Amino acid sequence: MNAPAYNFAYLDEQTKRMIRRAILKAIAIPGYQVPFASREMPMPYGWGTGGVQVTAAILGPQDVLKVIDQGSDDTTNAISIRKFFAKTAGVATTTATDEATVIQTRHRIPETALNENQVLVYQVPIPEPLRFLEPRETETRRMHALAEYGLMHVKLYEDIARFGHIATAYAYPVKVNARYVMDPSPTPKFDNPKMDNCPALQLFGAGREKRIYAIPPYTKVVSLDFEDHPFEPYRFNAPCALCGAENSYLDEIVTDDKGGRMFVCSDTDYCEGRQAAGHHGSLSAAPYKEKAREASNG
């Protein structure tokens, strides 16, 4: 018997055809969640099975793949998915945002602006933005059909009534092409403005919930808000401790048990790129790099 062999990019061709048809309809109806026959993947639900299936359906041998998890190229989820496609599709992989043609992401949009030749694939846990407000699929489907989104505004209003501001910090609902209210997956609301009029195609895959949706390039994506409480992206009020960036999304890292903490860019590629370009933050001592620089200079 032959050694077990997988099809290119793991999925069988019939599954790819089914996913590809769903992707085309998703692009044609921006923000609408297309049901698809999600498959069991060799990783648990919650680890990006939807994103992996979308990536597998679009990926070709000429693509360069980048995978990020919370902005990082170096976490378990990102590494294992990158290795999965390097093994099953033999594609080139990268951590550099501007070199990638397909970027699969969990919970972040890269800081580096995307271009027209890129596709951003999101891993989505709960695709239905109305699900926590209305548990019945039959009802949420009708609400989308009628564009009846009052409930979502009530939810945001209740935030204001209780906290004085819209306290939703991630999975902040957006309206796509002035029609469908969509869950941008649990990205921080800091990233919402990047979805608007983005030159790259954005595809969303939810494996357990069996939905695919999309935002075509150059499509209007508006974060829901009120005239007197406009949408505001949130960011810790600090520069990155490693690269000094003032405008990137930051992770808070606890450094000891005495209240010590540091803020660093969540996007590791962006942060490393800035450090390589000579930007420094307050904690980026990195003495071995200084020595290397001195050695090369003198």
Added chain:
Amino acid sequence: MTTISELPPGFADKVLSAQSTFRSVMDAMARPGSVRRIVPMAGAPGPMMRGTAAIALTLFDHDTPLWLDARMAESPDVVKWLKFHTGAPVVQDCSIASFALVSNGAALPPLDRFALGTNEYPDRSTTVIIQLESLVSGRSFELRGPGIDGVATLQASIEPFDLLERLRLNEALFPRGIDVVLVADDAVVAIPRTTRAVSKGS
């Protein structure tokens, strides 16, 4: 009478050819009006163009009922080729078709006879694939909508000549609607239901 062995072949490399064709179609759908080339070639039976044949091999299977226009349906080679290579069932009723293949645009049925989807499931609609003479010469159209940075210009010998006017029904129906894929030889242009077109004359 053509035997199976005399039928035009499918893709030489099923997997990678389907992937490459899909990316062309996906890019076309994501950027309405832009002309994409379909590189991998399969044999094309009778009145079917090579681009159409490649799309058929990429997207059709037993789950996708097909509707063929009269010229396609009258060609035994087309019907046999589709059946052998894709297994997709050919239906007479275009309101239940996932895809429609139209080689003679002049005889395109009224668009509202195709499946338009429902408000709950607007994706359950027909994708109409129409073959044209040319996607580089002919009348000019200005296209606007998602996927287009401002305005895109499409120059095509569109048949039926009023196709883009007919597609205005998409405006009132949205999110229901018809998505159109135009094919000329190996070139492909998509006009999804969100695209709005204005004729600029010839």
